[in-house]
Amino acid sequence: MPIDHLTRTPVPSRESLKAYLDDALITGMVATSRENNRAHYRALADGERYYWLGLDLGDRWTDESRVLSVMAERCGVDPDPSRTNGQDTISSERCVAALDRVAELLRKAVAQRQRVLFATGHPAGMLPVYQDLARALAAAGCEIVLPPGGIKLGGDSGSQDIRRIGAVAVLQERGHLPHTHSPEPMRALLDRLEAGGAELPDLVIADHGWAGAAASRIVPTIGFADCNDPALFLGEAEGSLLVSVPLDDDVEPHLYEPMTAYLLSAAGLTPA
Template sequence: MPFATTPSRQSLTEHLVRTRIAGDVATPRENNRSHYRKLSEGDRYFWFGLELGDRWTDEEDVLAVMAERCGVVADPAHRSGQDTIDPELTVDALDRAATRLCKAADGGQRVLLATGHPGGLLDVHRRTAAALRAAGCEIVRIPGGLSADEGGVFQFCDVAMLERGATLWHTHSPAPMAAILDALEERGEPLPDLVVADHGWAGCAGERGIDAIGYADCNDPALFIGEAEGTVSVTIPLDDHVVDPRYYDPMTAYLLDAAGLNPQP
């Protein structure tokens, strides 16, 4: 739903619930609990490039973090049906992310943007990159010819993504980000000061000691755990693939306005 101006916090919160970016989201409780269990069992697919060791072997500990930082139902007995994301936590995280974006703009920092969810979040990252570039940041240009997970790692509209068979690929893997960071180091180029991403792209960057802002769904607990442990700078809870990507436009406008950046078309 379009806004003529940048939404207020209250208007954005209502929009998030209305479009199911937050509130009663589409991701079912069964899926959430399955992912929390697999993370706690050590399945690295769900670690998003973070090294969690043996610190999160209890599924209920993972659930507690997700209830606190994402707003899923806290009751361990709730195992099926509807689950939730707290829109207030979403906006709180956007405010924290805005503070870090403002710092990047003030310092003219090197920023890398990437997405494993191009069908939903590509334009969020594209607009953020455009606003940061306009504010004087250097948007990291990734080396050409990179590959990972049987696909090509490339950059489109200043956003790094994985491509397979001429298709933008949905991926949780940290391998594409690792390929970028390794290539930059091999070429003697400085690493980013900040990464704005999602999925394993954000987790890998955080694990490498880079400030990372990550968007994450309620079935993707790793980045929330990363923030709880201080490895990920900010994790923004949201449904990362709603029916219309334009639903994210007011959220992006709010983020950029809160960062003191001029929202870019």
């Protein structure tokens, strides 16, 4: 499906989107290796907090085979516990089914004029997706929650701060927008909102630790996650996340445009 940045991306059908996602390697035989996936599942089961993405998983997921089982069910990785190498997979059917669930939540957000916060730890990939969703929700009457200025990580002398790019919260470090799994930016953002007397968002749409930290604060959260980020899928299985959308979360940004067009159309939203 050709993409022209100067014209509106056509809305694909459900079946054509599934085929496109596989062709674009957003799903299907994705770039993430089986070795990497299994290492992350094992580390999460071993209690390494980095892989919990801000969620409190307690001692409920100490069996790697249970983690793999959830990832096979919700993401579409190979369920074979004996397989440890090669490329792994993400199911286009599971991805689109999750997008359909997100669309229903977006319809609800518009109907209730919810306050929605967007954030990403993948600014080189997912940022434009969230920007497009934020513009469409704002045009439909939702309030987009913007991160307050001046939130520094690591104290006033810290080299990192939280900024917004097109209404999406991102982490900034020395003039760069780094890829981050850390939950600390979202924790700091929510703390600042509360300290300023603001209510927490009605809905968060995010990834990585941004999503996990919001869900851990009992904020309704939609997460987008790769097959090597099992925590958000475990959170969905336990009910702490509303939906976790399985996809390769770091392909070239323009490749997500048909997916975004499908999601906006399914939600009854017009691109803004």
